[in-house]
Every structure is written in C-alpha cells, then in structure tokens.
Amino acid sequence: MKIIVAIKQVPERDAQIRVDAAAHWIDEVGLQWALNESDAYALEEALQLKEKHGGEVIVLTAGPERVGPTIREALAKGADRAIHVDCGDLGARDALGVARLLAAAARPEAADLLLTGLQSDDLGQGQTGVIVAELLGLPHATLILHVEKTDNGLSVKRELEEGWFQQIELPTPAVLTVQSGGSKLRYATLMGIKRAKMKEVRTVTAAELGVDAAPVAVLERVALPQKQKSTQILPGSPKEAAAALVEKLKFEARVL
Amino acid sequence: MFAFHLQLAEPPAFSLLEKVLVAALTLTSGSLFWRRFRVVLGKILQSKKDPGFSIFPLGRRVADFLWEVVFQVKVIRQRPLPGLAHAAVFWGFCAFALVTLNHFAVGMGFGFLSPEGWFGQFYFDVAAAFALACALGILALFVRRFLVRPGWLGKKLSYESGFIAFLIFVLMATYLAGFFVAEAGAGARALWWAHTLALLTFLPIIPHTKHLHLVLSPATVFLSRGGFSAIPPLAGDEDFGLVSGQDLTRLVTLQAYSCVECGRCTEHCPAANTGKLLNPKEVILNLRSYLNEFGPASEKPLVESLAAPEVPFQCTTCGACEYQCPVGIEHLPILVGLRRGAVNTGEWDDEYGSKLFLGLERGSNPLGIPAAERDKFIQKAGLPFFDGTQEYCLWLGCMGAYDPKGREIVTDLARVLDHLGVTYGVLRKEKCTGDAARRLGNDLVFQQLAEANLEAMAQSEVKKVLSICPHCVRTMRQDWKEFGAPPEAEHHSEFLARVADRLPKQPKEETIVYHDPCYLGRYRDVYEEPRTVVRAAGQLVEAPRSHERSFCCGAGGGLAFLGEETGERVSKVRTAELVATGAATIGTACPFCNSMFRDALAEQGEGAPQLLDIAQLTARALPQSPAS
Amino acid sequence: MSGIWVVLEEREGRIGRISLEAVAAAQLLGAQTGQPVNAAVLGAQTGALAAEAAALPLARVVRIEHGLLGAYTADGFVLALQQLIAMESPTHLVFPHTYQVRDYAPALAARLGQVLIGDVTAIGEGPVFTRQLMQGRLAGAYRHAGGGPCFVSVQAGAFRADGLGAGSAEVSLFTPAIEATQIRTRPGERFRASAQTVDLGSAPMIVSVGRGIKDAANLPMAQELATALGAELAASRPICDAGWLPMERQVGSSGQTVSPKLYVAIGISGAIQHLVGIKGSQCIVAINKDPDAPIFEAADYGIVGDLFEVVPALTEAVKAGKG
Secondary structure: OEEEEEEOEEEOOOOOOOEOOOOOOEOOOOOOEEEOHHHHHHHHHHHHHHHHHOOEEEEEEEEOHHHHHHHHHHHHHOOOEEEEEEOOOHHHOOHHHHHHHHHHHHHHHOOOEEEEEOOOOOOOOOOHHHHHHHHHOOOEEEEEEEEEEOOOEEEEEEEOHHHEEEEEEEEOOEEEEEOOOOOOOOOOOHHHHHHHOOOEEEEEEHHHHOOOOOOOEEEEEEEOOOOOOOOEEOOOOHHHHHHHHHHHHHHOOOOO | OOOOOOOOOOOOOOOHHHHHHHHHHHHHHHHHHHHHHHHHHHHHHHOEOOOOOOOOOHHHHHHHHHHHHHOOHHHHHHOHHHHHHHHHHHHHHHHHHHHHHHHHHHHHOOOOOOOOOHHHHHHHHHHHHHHHHHHHHHHHHHHHHHHHOOHHHOOOOOHHHHHHHHHHHHHHHHHHHOOOOOOOOHHHHHHHHHHHHHHHHHHHHHHHOHHHHHHHHHHHHHHOOOOOOOOOOOOOOOOOOOOEHHHOEHHHHHHHHHOOOOOHHHHHOOOHHHOOOOOHHHHHHHHHHHHHHOOOOOOOEHHHHHOOOOHHHHOOOOOHHHHHOOOOOOHHHHHHHHHHHHHOOOOOOOHHHHHHHHHHHOOOOOOOOOHHHHHHHHHHHOOOEOOOOOOEEEEOHHHHHHOHHHHHHHHHHHHHHHHHOOOEEEOOOOOOOOHHHHHHOOHHHHHHHHHHHHHHHHHOOOOEEEEOOHHHHHHHHOHHHHOOOOOEEEEHHHHHHHHHHHOOOOOOOOEEEEOOOOOOOOOOOOOHHHHHHHHHHOEEEEOOOOHHHOOOOOOOOOHHHOOOOOOOOHHHHHHHHHHHOOOOEEEEOOHHHHHHHHHHHHHHOOOOOEEEEHHHHHHOOOOOOOOO | OOOEEEEEOEEOOEEOHHHHHHHHHHHHHHHHHOOOEEEEEEEOOOHHHHHHHHOOOOOEEEEEEOHHHOOOOHHHHHHHHHHHHHHHOOOEEEEEOOHHHHHHHHHHHHHOOOOEEEEEEEEEOOOEEEEEEHHHOEEEEEEEOOOOOEEEEEOOOOOOOOOOOOOOOEEEEEOOOOOHHHOOOEEEEEEEOOOOOOOHHHOOEEEEEOHHHOOHHHHHHHHHHHHHHOOEEEEOHHHHHOOOOOHHHEEOOOOEOOOOOEEEEEOOOOOHHHHHHHOOOOEEEEEEOOOOOOHHHHOOEEEEOOHHHHHHHHHHHHHHHHO
C-alpha cells in the first residue's frame, strides 16, 4: 500500500500564546512547535498498515522552513520519505486553500490511501482531509479509529457521538481523517532520528503547484478570551448548588 | 619438638629432583592460571573503548584506591564484622606477598629472607600475626557462609568457596606451624610442601571463580568512572546504549568479571526487597555469563540473557547497589545503559513510558498538566518573575509547579527567602530538566530538553538556581554538562542550612525523622545540611536506614511516572519504617519522596505522623505575613 | 440569492437539541440580514421530523427524501444538498456542528468553492463569526468573503434554543436525483463498545469517589449519580487499595488516565497522583467539605459541602434536568 500522511506542525501544547501586533494571528516569535496530535495518530495508523501489508509511507506537509524538524520527527518514527510544500503564507489561506496545496502535491503520487488527522490543534477546523478528498474526487470517512485492509478496499471503524461506533467499507483510493486515541503512538527514538537523516525530503513551492492564496473564510482578527479559566464555587444549600451546577453544566460548560 | 619458637623453621636444602618438581608444578599451576586469565583479559581488551574515559585526574583514583582497596574502608564500614574478617584476609595476603616469594626462592635454593637475620625474623613474626588474623578471618567467613548463610549470598551453597577457604586456612596454618617445628627437620619439609601445594592449587582456581576479584578489583576500583551514576556519553551514530555485546565497554566487562558475589547490591536494592524481578547481582552475573558464552563482539541482544525486558525498568536508580559495591562495579550506568538500549531503539513498549515520552516530545512537563496551571499558581502565590537582576532563579520543577504539596513547599521556601531579603524570581516558562528521560534512557528527549534549558537559562542570564527537587538539581549539575555549561544549581537544603542561624528559633520538642533522598544523599553526598535544618526545627530522629544506606521512596528513575509497581510498594515499606521510629513528623527534602509518603501514609489512618518538607519545617517559625 | 437554510439533524427520532440551537443562530442571522429562515430535513422518510420542524418559527420546511438517504453517507448528503442549493440559492446555510456535519459539510462547501466556518460560538454584526482557536485559548473572528452561499456550523450549547417561539411553516417535498453508484461508502450499523471491560479511558462521563466517601456502604449513593448522568463510576487510589472498587476503576498516575467531557470528583482531596490522571477532562466538578482541598484548584466548578447531602441533591437535579 502506498500511503500519504498529511501532517501539520502546530505550536507546542504548552506554548504561551500572545496575539501579534496587528491582532491577525499569534506572535510566532519564540514559539516552539510540535507535530499535530491527531496527525501523529494518522501517521501511526499508516505505519501499522505498512508493517502489516508492506508498501510506502510518505509524509506530506505544508509550511515554512520551520516545519523541517517535524518532518524529520515523522521520518524518525518510520515514514519512508517526505514532501514539503514550502509556503510562508499558510496563515493567509483558508481550509480550501491549504487543501488545494496538499491535493496538488498528492495527486501525482497516486497513492492508495491518504490519511490525515481529524483536526489541527491550532485552527481546529477539521476540514482539510475532507476537502482534499473532494478535490481529488475520492471517497472519504472521518473520525476513524482503526483501518483494516480488505479484498475490495478498506473497512474502517468510525467514532460516532455518545459512545457509538460504526464500521464503514469504502474502496481505495480513499481519504481518511483519523481521530486521536485509536492506537498507541510510538515515541521518537535516537535510532529513528539518526536513520531519518538519510531519507528523502522533496520540497515544492506553492507557486510550482499553481495554487493561489485568496481565502473565502477570512480570519479577520484574533483575541485572547477575556477570562482565564478559574474555579467557580457554587454557593447556597446543597439543593440550590446542585441546581445551579446542572444549569452551568448544560449551558456554560455544555457537557450535559 | 612442637614447641613454639620465635623463629620460623626453614626446611633443609632440597634435592635436585625436588627442585625440578617444584619448578614443574609451579609452571603447571602458573600456566593453568594464565590459560583462563588470558581469556578474561582478552574479553576485557576486546570490548569497546569507553567513550569519554580519561585516566586523569589521577588524584581521585589514587585516593579511591587507598580508601577502598588498601584500607578496605567501604568493606568494613558497610558490613563491619564480615568486613573486618575480609580485611584481615586481605591484609594477610598483602603481608604474605614477600613471604610467598621467599617461600619459592627457598625451594629453588636461594631464599633471600633468613629467619635468623634481624629483618627476616621481624618480618616473619609480623607476617605470622597477619597470618593468624587471616586464618581467624577466613574461619569466620567460612562459618558465616556455611552456617549463618545470609540470604543475599544466594540460596545455593558454593562449595568452591568452601574449598578456597580451606586452602587459605591451610596456607596460614602451614605457615604458622613453621614456628612450632624444629629447624630444618622433616616437619619443616612437610609443612613447606603442604604450603606449596595449597598455593599452587589456589592459583589456577582464582580466574575460574569469583576469586578473580583478587586480581581484578583493585584495577576496577582504580579505573572506575568516578562520580555517582556517571552515565557515559554515546559515541558515534551507532551507539544507542547497551543493546548487544558490541556495546559493552572495557569498564563494563572488567566490572562484570570483578564481581565477588557478595550480594550487597541485592541486599540493599529496593526492587529486590519488594518482590520485583530485578536483582542487581543477578544482572551482573548474567552479564558475566553472557561474556563467557558469547563474548563482547556478539550481536546477540543483551536483554535476552541478562533479564526479562521489564527488569531494568524496575530500578528506581536509588544507587544503593552502586554505593555498596566493594569492588567498584557501577551498576547504574549498566542498568541505565540497558534502558538506553531498549528506549533509543524503540524496543521498550510501555504504555506509561510512551505517554511520558510523547508528552515530553511535545514540550509538556512529565506530569502532562497544562502549563496554564503553572501560570495560575505563580499568579496566586505572587511569585516574582526572574529578570536577571535577582540573586536566585527559583526553579519550580514539575512538582513545585503542579503538585499541590510541591506548591506548598515552594511557597514556604519563598517566604523564607522574603524574610531574609534574598532576591529571587521564577522563569516564565520552564521545561522539564529531563531527569526522567535521562534515567529511563531516552537520549533523544533528554538531549532536546537539556539543550533547550541551557539555552533558555543563558538567555535569561541565570547564574544561580535554587530548587526544592534533588532530581532537578542533580540533572542540572551533572547530566546537563554533556551539552553545555549549566548554571550553579543548589538544593534548598544547602541554602537553608547556610542561613539557619539567621532564622527565628523554634522549640525543640518535636521529634522529626529525616528521610535521605537518594538524589541528595548518595548522588551528591549532601547529608548534613538537611539535618542542620531539621535540628533547627525539632529533635532529629534517625531512621534505621539513613545516610548512604537510606532506603528509596520508590519514585526515582522515572518510576513515579510508570504506573503501579509489581510486588509490594517500595513507598509502603519505607513509610512503615519511618512511622515505626515513633517520630511525630516525617521530614523530607524531595517533593517526589513527599508525594510517595503522602500516598502511603493515607493507609495509616488517624494518628499518622505529619509529613513536612524541610522548607515547611523552616517556614513555620516565621512570623505570619500581614496578608494572611 | 435568498433565504437562510438550516439543515436539521435527527436524534433519537426527533430534531436534536443542537439543531434547534442552529435554528436560533439562523434567526440571529435572519434578524441581521432580513432574510427568511428555512429548514431542510433529509432522510428516506422525513414526515415526523418535518412535522416537528413545521411547528418551529420557520418560513419553509423542505423534506429532502430519497431511499438512498436512509442511512447517512457523505456522498448522499452532499449530492442532495447540492441540489437544494442549486434550487434555492441560499445566502447562508446553518448546520449543527455534529460529527455528521463535520463529515460532509466541508466537502459540500468545497464543491461550491466555499469554506465552512465551523464550530461557531457567537455571531456578531457584519455578520462576524466567532470560533475558538488554539484549543480554546484564543478566539478568532471570521468573515465570509466573495460571492456564493456562506456555510456556518454552530457549537452545541452556544445558542439558546429554549427561547425559540412557535410557528407554522409551509412544508414541501423534494426528491433529489441520486444514483446508487454515486454512493461510494457502505456504512454499517451503529454499535457500542462491548461492555465486558470498563474502559474509563474513553468514558465520556465519570463520577469518581475518594476517601471522603468514608465507607464502602456509601458507594451506591455515588453510583446513583453516575447512573443519572450515564457515567462510569471510578475512584482514587485509596478506595481501590481498600478493595471497595476494583483496581481497573482507579484513576490516577498508577491507574487510568481519563479524558471525559465531565469528571465529577466526590470527596477527593486532589493529590498529584490523582490530578495527573484527570488533567485531560474537559470539565471537572469537585464536591468536598474542605474548601482548601487542592482538587478545587483543578476544578471548573466546585461545591463546598457535605457530600452526603450534595450528591443526592445533584442526582435529583440531574434527573430533573433530563426529564
């Protein structure tokens, strides 16, 4: 199986977020970066498929030069080679714009499967994989926890709401977006990093792919939420406090 | 005829036939010794060179040699009675060197020490005193091994040890008997032959048994890496730690062959004592068997021969084994080396371990709690940020930043600093020092963390670091050195001891049992400073096992992050020991120890002693701040 | 172009609450743009759902019915809605941000050269759509640029549906053209994970008890709350050490690491070993009689009080809230 895994480099989970001067995006100076979590699960799923059925795992990512270490991390974990779409204006593109870049880079590879994470930890749109499928004219499934190869294509386990699951069958080539937590991730190793140095990373630019940046959904400005999360102590009698809590859980925390 | 003489009897001149026989037997014995010894020597020399090894500075090596080998200090101090017996045997052997040389010279007809000359008579008499001590010593050791039979010597009775003891006893007895027989008679001749045969039998046995330590351990002690748990750097692109025989270095091989099987390592090992599979003595002996069977050039994975894959990961890295070892074996670099071999190649598959590493890869702290919680704590506690103007960078570490109890310790330390007018600040963002990654053998993550921290500290112009965590301090001071020049890092016990007399006096009635954290005590030799702090707060009680014999809390070596342990919990054993002292308070100096004891004390229910860090013991004497 | 269209989603045979909230959001848009608000229901049989929708304050309700829409597929829904859009040229399409919408709406939008502005939490003048970035640590304001319909999906609970008035919408039927060969995926039946083993790690709701519960005999009280919430019962280490609950229900550094939507900590003081296990929870509720218990630092909501009074009261409130 030839598998492309589209990954994204995102700010580290614990990064301190500051809004940039124009309030267009966060200040990236001094930020540290990491592989997007659900992309790591997509990569893991791809590596396990390769270990089972053979083939090749190609990581595909778009971003400026700083994505280098993230590509190497993916190669260190076992991907065979990488395609880096070099573009410094990722932030100015909407989900469709980014998906066009990835689709254009993926198309000539004619892979059997394209995997990506469910959503990115920074923008959290959860659309890129689905749009890439649409652009490539391929069937897709989202929120996938497990992928199995069948005689005719794939059988995948999809997560539904409220603890339900569903098995879906679809032909290859196909696009799947992978949910976090479906498999056990492998950690990066020194051996992997040393081996990764010898693997191929091909760089293409957005211009070479002929994809422009004009967005339809424009992120006009960003702001830090007014209040930091802090504990709300609910006063009153047990009965009053309990009623207030249920109200808060329903409409403020939105977990009920 | 059998009267005691102050003069040693010398046998009459030997016939040519006897001389030929002596020469032939000596040659045979010597070549039998060499036949085995050269194999051992070959395995040592075939092993990989030790990366980063230097014979200099020599001063430390000479001092270690005198202290541990010549004066037998460690042997005696850690097991006084058997230690003295051993020292008697050892010193007896030393004194005997000249006697033995002369003994053979006599056989060949040119003895150089005359029992009649003043020096000869003096020397033989002195040697006799040593011989007597040695004979008694070996007798005592024999009784201990075959009648007392302490558990750590192993279940199996070693008959070869018994035979060796017998030979040593014969050697001494035949020498001493020489003072009771008439000069140049048949008795002297018989004794001479008995002595010679015992010696020539002894010699070839040495390299085949643990008595190899007679020859090797002086070298092992002299050549040791030094420092405590000195984890060697990895060399080149193919070094991932101890994976196969090819990764064994000369020091490791030398150490494996030096093991005297005394079992002190296992006797003191928290894992071995709480029903885990890990048995440090077995690890070393299995390493020796691996070397015998496959040799240092083998590609066969070490872990299959040494232990089950999980065994090295049961080690708390408390270092009791390494500290105790009388022949200079450095267990921690070996156990951590095995972990490195498994982790750096991705062989180690552990749910908790993977989660820990993945979190650290993503820049999280080892506890995996969002950094925003640290920010909240700093704000709530009103801790100032470090801006380069303050004297100390107050390092929170994961426990100080996220553990509710660790936060109390930090806040109390800050109160002491405020009271003294010592300036300090905390960093806006901290990354893990990499202690857990280091001990668990993840060199990739450790290097990333060490480098990022060194850079951040240099940028913030941090000169002096103060921390409540012995793990952070050790890792900064020692382990970071591989990647740059760390700032001066100090544990709060050292700081508090220094300023103890500038703080308000406290009543001394309260009994406080102090627990030595491994990473402060054995790792850094800091024993007195925390005791000074405890004495200022109450009456110090010593635990049965304290100072360099302190028993681990169970958290070290990354084990705090690895989920439930098998067997009995180490923390439970240690807590029971501390509670049994009857002290009103348990004093700790490490937030990990503190959290382990807190958990174990929960089972004690009402009437359990209180649990306080030395910073809390100090801060309670301070006047309440106006705000509270 | 005219009209705002809400795509309603069925949940247990009725219109789901989040779909009603999408109607509320659409009405905000309607008030801003002066456009009428309409709704579509999709399925093989949509009569009941359409009847329910007709009673909402909507101008029109379209029943998009087709045998191939019986079981959800992205291909089927995209084809059907593409035809509705071609027919109606809406200015805005508003969706509930459900797993199902996330599966097909981005493809539908892309097919029309549009981008879904997803998981919207507020709609301001302009309209400007607010959504969370950086996992809730940053808020972003989005605007739709260029021509064509604007696609929006709304976060559950972000808009209040309880103020929706009543109405009587005109209901019509639309049968889209869908060929069986156009449906490329074959969805199977829904199933739940086998319930033999407790899987706290993936439980969406957890009620957890600590030493404050005092006695094993008090566990049923916590179990009742768990049942009312549809939650798993878990505990801190001392409870499992004591054998009151099996070890597999232990949450913390030596037990399970959990990441539920809701974690209710009852009588748990909050040692670090426990906090490490619950840090992934979306919302933490703490009930403890000690106001200084560290668990309150980690909690989103706290009730300081006697758990033997608070827990039964909470069980009642949860039951009342559901009914």
